Amino acid sequence: MKGKWIVACLAVVLCLLPIVISEPISEQEANLKEMESIKERYEHHVLDMAEKGMLEGQPFHLSGLSIEDVINEWGEPSESLFEDGSFYASYPRRHIVIGYNRAGVFELRSEHPELQQLSGALILSELGPPAEIRQTKRHRQYIYRAGEYEWTILIDQEDDHILHQAVYNSIQKDRGEYLLEIKGDSSSLMESARIQMDKWRKEIRPFIEKHPFSISANGENLKQVALTFDDGPDERVTEEIIDILREYDVPGNFFFLGSQAALYPRIVQKAYLDGHLIASHSDEHLDLTTLTEEQMQAQIDRSSRQIESIIGKYPNFFRPPYGEINAKLLNILSNEGKHTVLWSIDTLDWSVHTAAEVTENVKRYVRNGDIILMHSNAEQAITAQALREILDYLINRDFEIVKLDEMLNREAYEK
Numbered sequence: 001m002k003g004k005w006i007v008a009c010l011a012v013v014l015c016l017l018p019i020v021i022s023e024p025i026s027e028q029e030a031n032l033k034e035m036e037s038i039k040e041r042y043e044h045h046v047l048d049m050a051e052k053g054m055l056e057g058q059p060f061h062l063s064g065l066s067i068e069d070v071i072n073e074w075g076e077p078s079e080s081l082f083e084d085g086s087f088y089a090s091y092p093r094r095h096i097v098i099g100y101n102r103a104g105v106f107e108l109r110s111e112h113p114e115l116q117q118l119s120g121a122l123i124l125s126e127l128g129p130p131a132e133i134r135q136t137k138r139h140r141q142y143i144y145r146a147g148e149y150e151w152t153i154l155i156d157q158e159d160d161h162i163l164h165q166a167v168y169n170s171i172q173k174d175r176g177e178y179l180l181e182i183k184g185d186s187s188s189l190m191e192s193a194r195i196q197m198d199k200w201r202k203e204i205r206p207f208i209e210k211h212p213f214s215i216s217a218n219g220e221n222l223k224q225v226a227l228t229f230d231d232g233p234d235e236r237v238t239e240e241i242i243d244i245l246r247e248y249d250v251p252g253n254f255f256f257l258g259s260q261a262a263l264y265p266r267i268v269q270k271a272y273l274d275g276h277l278i279a280s281h282s283d284e285h286l287d288l289t290t291l292t293e294e295q296m297q298a299q300i301d302r303s304s305r306q307i308e309s310i311i312g313k314y315p316n317f318f319r320p321p322y323g324e325i326n327a328k329l330l331n332i333l334s335n336e337g338k339h340t341v342l343w344s345i346d347t348l349d350w351s352v353h354t355a356a357e358v359t360e361n362v363k364r365y366v367r368n369g370d371i372i373l374m375h376s377n378a379e380q381a382i383t384a385q386a387l388r389e390i391l392d393y394l395i396n397r398d399f400e401i402v403k404l405d406e407m408l409n410r411e412a413y414e415k
Helices: 002-044 046-051 067-074 113-117 120-127 170-176 191-210 237-248 258-263 265-273 293-311 327-335 355-365 381-396 404-408
Strands: 079-083 086-091 096-101 104-110 132-135 139-146 149-156 162-168 224-230 253-256 277-280 339-341 371-375
Touching: 046 139, 046 149, 046 162, 067 086, 067 096, 067 104, 096 170, 104 170, 113 162, 120 139, 120 149, 224 237, 224 381, 224 404, 237 265, 237 381, 253 258, 253 265, 258 265, 258 293, 265 277, 265 293, 277 293, 277 404, 293 327, 327 339, 339 404, 355 381, 371 381
Parallel strands: 224 253, 224 371, 253 277
Antiparallel strands: 079 086, 086 096, 096 104, 104 162, 132 139, 139 149, 149 162
8 A cells, every 4th residue: 555655656746747847948948049049140140240341230331331321320329439549439229339430430349238148168169269369367359350351259357258249340440540650850940940840740649639530641551642732822833833743744732822812813723723632721821729719710711712712612621820720720620511631741841941851851751641741832942843853753662642632532622
């Protein structure tokens, strides 16, 4: 009787056992399925998407993408931080961070919570060793090559979970951060002028870095240069420079003063009809940073309108006299739709005594993407004398001489 009771109890237990353990098994299976789904999305397809410059769950691809494209699609970011010469726009509700600079968007980064369910060890087992590993005390980064892009994951060193994934274009990032040191020497400078010049060069660099979409001092790291001529026009030197450029069949960029353009409209029109870029250098060549906002605006407007009255185009490029600029002036220019252009080589043609010294500043310092500063006003006959040798040197070294709209990928005139 006792044995029959034990058998009956065991039978009941065995019948109940599937019920007792079925719920944990079902939950475990669900978790495994969810993990497999996440793995499927983040591992098996991620490199294929990265090769297209894309990330799972967002509509953008890096090729040709600008921050304006992102804002048009998603609106303004919650915040945009500046770090190491680039900006990072955060969209926390989408778990996305966009890295961008003057060259465009170079990084799409996902910080989706699902990623934290995956580990660095799991990525290694599925995708194999990365092309590169970078480590700090807190983080480890795996970098996989994906065609012209890179797919990267950032891993917490402590528990091995993934913090974010990103598709990244290192070439685009480097292009946007290509900022040249301003070069050019003159033995004729007075000591006070040299001190002032060196101070300006030191202070202007961080200003340019913080405003990469509003101000440029050079182009990209390409075998090209832009020749720029300030302070004209006049009826002799400017015309001679135009004729030399025509002889070599290369373009120039003329930053004309409005007051001078009013005196010599024929020269302005000749430069424009010869295919050169016409830009504004203010009306009267004053240090605009010493003026009121109304006076700044007047100098900008009068010059631009004077040029427009001659060539029928309203210039978008502007160079402040003496290169002097501050946040107030830059804000006015940006609101006008103008892009501020400085320079990366100063020939100091206004300071030196011979054409050879002007030429030497180009020969000694020229680099990819240089914007070269010269002058075309009546006092600068030395510039015209140096120009042929400068052109010969650049052409013989395979530099392409371009207009600023091509170099900076911006419209030269208001549409």
